[in-house]
Amino acid sequence: MWNDVFDHGWMTAFYHVCFAVPDLDEAMHDFQRAAGVEWGIPQPGRLGEWDYRIVFSAGGPPFIELIEGPAGSPWDASQGARFDHLGFWSSDVQQASRRLEAQGMSTDFTGCPYGRPFAYHHVDSIGARIELVDTGQQATFLSKWHPGGDTMPTIDESHHN
Numbered sequence: 001m002w003n004d005v006f007d008h009g010w011m012t013a014f015y016h017v018c019f020a021v022p023d024l025d026e027a028m029h030d031f032q033r034a035a036g037v038e039w040g041i042p043q044p045g046r047l048g049e050w051d052y053r054i055v056f057s058a059g060g061p062p063f064i065e066l067i068e069g070p071a072g073s074p075w076d077a078s079q080g081a082r083f084d085h086l087g088f089w090s091s092d093v094q095q096a097s098r099r100l101e102a103q104g105m106s107t108d109f110t111g112c113p114y115g116r117p118f119a120y121h122h123v124d125s126i127g128a129r130i131e132l133v134d135t136g137q138q139a140t141f142l143s144k145w146h147p148g149g150d151t152m153p154t155i156d157e158s159h160h161n
Contacts, residue, residue, distance in 0.1 A: 013155040016056065016087040018065040018131070020077040024053045027066050027081065031057075037064060040145050047114050050074070056145040061152055063145065074109040074120065085120060085129035092157040093117050093134045099157070105130065 021027040050073040069075030117134035
């Protein structure tokens with residue numbers, strides 16, 4: 001199994017860890033004080049009915065992502081801050097989602113119906129989610145959060161057919 005993890009790019013395709021937080025500014029400040037983490041500029045966003053704010057750490061992968069979303073959203077932190085997910089680039093989010101579902105990792109949320117090619121899959125054994133993001137979004141991500149940064153590796157779903 002571990003050879004498959006490394007041979008098919010899972011470990012190198014990992015590019016961020018995310019925390020859902022009730023107060024983005026406070027979380028950024030605390031990370032900076034505790035570990036010297038520098039941040040990009042927080043960005044507002046909207047997905048479906050939910051407004052949210054998001055920020056990524058500066059300096060390159062692996063990134064730390066903080067996201068502040070309202071109660072009932074995929075990033076609900078109304079019960080307190082929490083580890084939310086590990087993010088991976090995928091060559092084909094829909095194919096990857098089918099593969100993970102077949103392995104017992106249910107889809108927790110997908111942005112695909114909203115025109116956003118990503119999906120969260122719950123992994124019971126770690127009590128968190130895996131996020132798969134279509135590699136076609138990588139250039140936009142880099143231009144916003146890591147200008148001039150190198151292209152990051154992707155999980156190649158063609159190896160899983």
